[in-house]
Amino acid sequence: MLQRFWNSLSRNPGRFALGLSVLLGLTDAAFLAIALFSRHNAAILATEVETLRESLAQLRQVEREGLEGLEQEALAAESRLAEVKASFPVLGDPFDLYRQGFALATESGVNIKSITTGSSAVEETPVGLLSKTTYLVSASGDFPNCLDLMDRLETAGLQTLALEGLFIGPGDQACDFQVVIASAVPAAAIQEPTE
DSSP, X not given: OHHXXXXXXXXXXXXXXXXXXXXXXXXXXXXXXXXXXHHHHHHHHHHHHHHHHHHHHHHHHHHHHHHHHHHHHHHHHHHHHHHHHHXXXXXXXXXXXXXXXXXXXXXXXXXXXXXXXXXXXXXXXXXXEEEEEEXXXXXXXOHHHHHHHHHXXXXXXXXXXXXXXXXXXXXXXXXXXXXXXXXXXXXXXXXXXXX
16 A cells, blocks of 8 residues: 555655645644634733733722721721720829819818718720719808809819719708719729639
C-alpha cells in the first residue's frame, strides 16, 4: 500500500503538493480560529475584570464611608456619655449640702435649722448605676427668700440635685423641703454578689 502511494506520488507530485497545501491551510485556519476566539474571550474577560475592579473600588469606598460614619457616631455617643457622667459628682463627695447649702441659705436670707439624711438607694440607668440620697431640710425664712434658696440650690446642683416636698408655712416662716442628690457609682464600688 505504501508502495502504491509512493508510485502515485511519483507520477503526480502536484496532487500531493495540493493536498499538503490544503491540509496545512486547514490547520492554519483552525489555529487562526482558535486564536481569534481566545482573543475575543480575553477582551471580554478584560472588560469583566475592569468592571469587577470598579465594583470593588466602590465597595471599598462605601465600606470606608460606613466605617467613618460609625466611628463618628461612636465618638459622639462616647462624648455624650462622658458629658452625662461628668455631670455627676464622685460618690462620697456629692453636692456638699452641709457647706455650700448653708452658704446659699445665708445669701438668700434663710436660716437652716436642721439637715437630716433620709433614704438612700442605688438605681440602674442607661449610663450606669446611680446613687440617690434624700436629705430632709428644715429652715425658716419668708416666702420670697425661700423661693430664692430653692432657685439657688437647683442652679448649684445642676442635673444632680432635685427638690421635693417643699413646704412653706406663713406663721413661723417654715421653709421645709427635701433635697435628692444623685451621683454616679464608680465601677470599683460595685461588688459582685457572693454565692
